[in-house]
Amino acid sequence: MNKCPSCGYERKVSDIRCPECGSFYSKIAELIAEEEDYEEKHSLRGRCLRILKADDIKRELRIELDQVIAGLSKKAIFTLFVIIAFVFALTLSVL
Numbered sequence: 153m154n155k156c157p158s159c160g161y162e163r164k165v166s167d168i169r170c171p172e173c174g175s176f177y178s179k180i181a182e183l184i185a186e187e188e189d190y191e192e193k194h195s196l197r198g199r200c201l202r203i204l205k206a207d208d209i210k211r212e213l214r215i216e217l218d219q220v221i222a223g224l225s226k227k228a229i230f231t232l233f234v235i236i237a238f239v240f241a242l243t244l245s246v247l
């Protein structure tokens with residue numbers, strides 16, 4: 153039986169992370185978990201889940217929106233503006 157290098161907790165073969173102290177048994181497992189964590193945080197699904205899980209959904213939604221806007225370049229914002237303006241003009245002409 154292997155033991156956790158950090159706290160000596162007896163590990164199961166299937167575990168990649170120590171249930172006792174939370175440290176990863178191998179560097180690769182740690183990197184993969186970090187990568188998955190990052191993907192989860194930055195995917196649309198992850199964002200939606202986080203917003204839905206938040207206590208204050210409205211506030212969380214605004215933070216996410218701010219982050220998205222901050223991540224966009226000026227060109228992207230301009231493109232978005234043009235699209236919105238176009239859709240708006242289209243809607244007006246139909247009415």
Ligand SMILES: [Zn+2]
Nearest residue numbers: 156159170173
């Ligand atoms: Zn441990």
